Amino acid sequence: xLELAILGFLRDRPLHGYDLRRRVAALMGxxxxxxxxxxxxxxxxxxxxxxxxxxxxxxxxxxxRRVLYxxxxxxxxxxxxxxxxxxxxxxxxxxxxxxxxxxxxxxxxEDQAAVLRRRLAFLEExxxxxxxxxxxxxxxxxxxxxxxxxxxxxxxxxxxxxxxLHATITTLETPAP
Numbered sequence: 001x002l003e004l005a006i007l008g009f010l011r012d013r014p015l016h017g018y019d020l021r022r023r024v025a026a027l028m029g030x031x032x033x034x035x036x037x038x039x040x041x042x043x044x045x046x047x048x049x050x051x052x053x054x055x056x057x058x059x060x061x062x063x064x065r066r067v068l069y070x071x072x073x074x075x076x077x078x079x080x081x082x083x084x085x086x087x088x089x090x091x092x093x094x095x096x097x098x099x100x101x102x103x104x105x106x107x108x109x110e111d112q113a114a115v116l117r118r119r120l121a122f123l124e125e126x127x128x129x130x131x132x133x134x135x136x137x138x139x140x141x142x143x144x145x146x147x148x149x150x151x152x153x154x155x156x157x158x159x160x161x162x163x164x165l166h167a168t169i170t171t172l173e174t175p176a177p
Contacts, residue, residue: 001028001098002042004089007078008102010052010070017043020068028098043068051077082106082115090118109172116172120165123158 005024009015015023017040025034046052051074056064070078081089082103089095096119106112132141142148 001089001095002034002038003046004078004081004102005098006039006042006046007051007070007074007081008098008105010068011075011078011102011105014067014069016065016067027101028094046074049077050074078102078105079107083111085115085118090115090122113169113172116165116169120162120169123162123165 002024005027006020009020009023020043021034021039024039028034043052043054047054050071053069053071054066055069057067058064082099083106085099089099099115103112103115106115140148142151
């Protein structure tokens with residue numbers, strides 16, 4: 001998830017490490033804090049893999065700034081991750097949001113729609129947080145207002161996402177006039 005966010009933000013534009021950290025933290029920091037001890041080793045691994053390159057450029061003050069750039073290999077890896085996301089990237093809401101933040105970088109509407117269809121198929125499977133045997137339980141079955149709240153919120157979120165997915169897939173798959 002961290003590597004995808006780094007590649008995605010650098011696909012948007014070259015960034016200084018501090019700016020990159022701030023953007024990554026804004027996107028996914030509410031779920032997992034992004035510390036320097038996490039970000040900079042990931043950048044180093046990605047540089048070693050040839051996905052990013054670092055260049056010293058003049059800073060606003062006197063000190064030079066190390067700016068990160070996405071390489072063609074990094075761009076190819078980003079596109080592969082977007083086109084062929086892991087199942088966990090589709091099913092885990094936080095990973096999905098990170099993927100969704102950069103899905104526009106896939107070149108064709110067909111590729112974008114294919115990823116959205118995978119998420120749609122996942123969401124259309126019957127599921128619940130609670131089961132009675134093999135039967136999913138609905139919010140109305142609980143006297144516990146907290147479980148009712150959890151299921152009510154999850155249902156509303158799911159319905160909103162399903163509506164958005166259907167509309168967006170239709171738009172992506174409708175030929176331009």
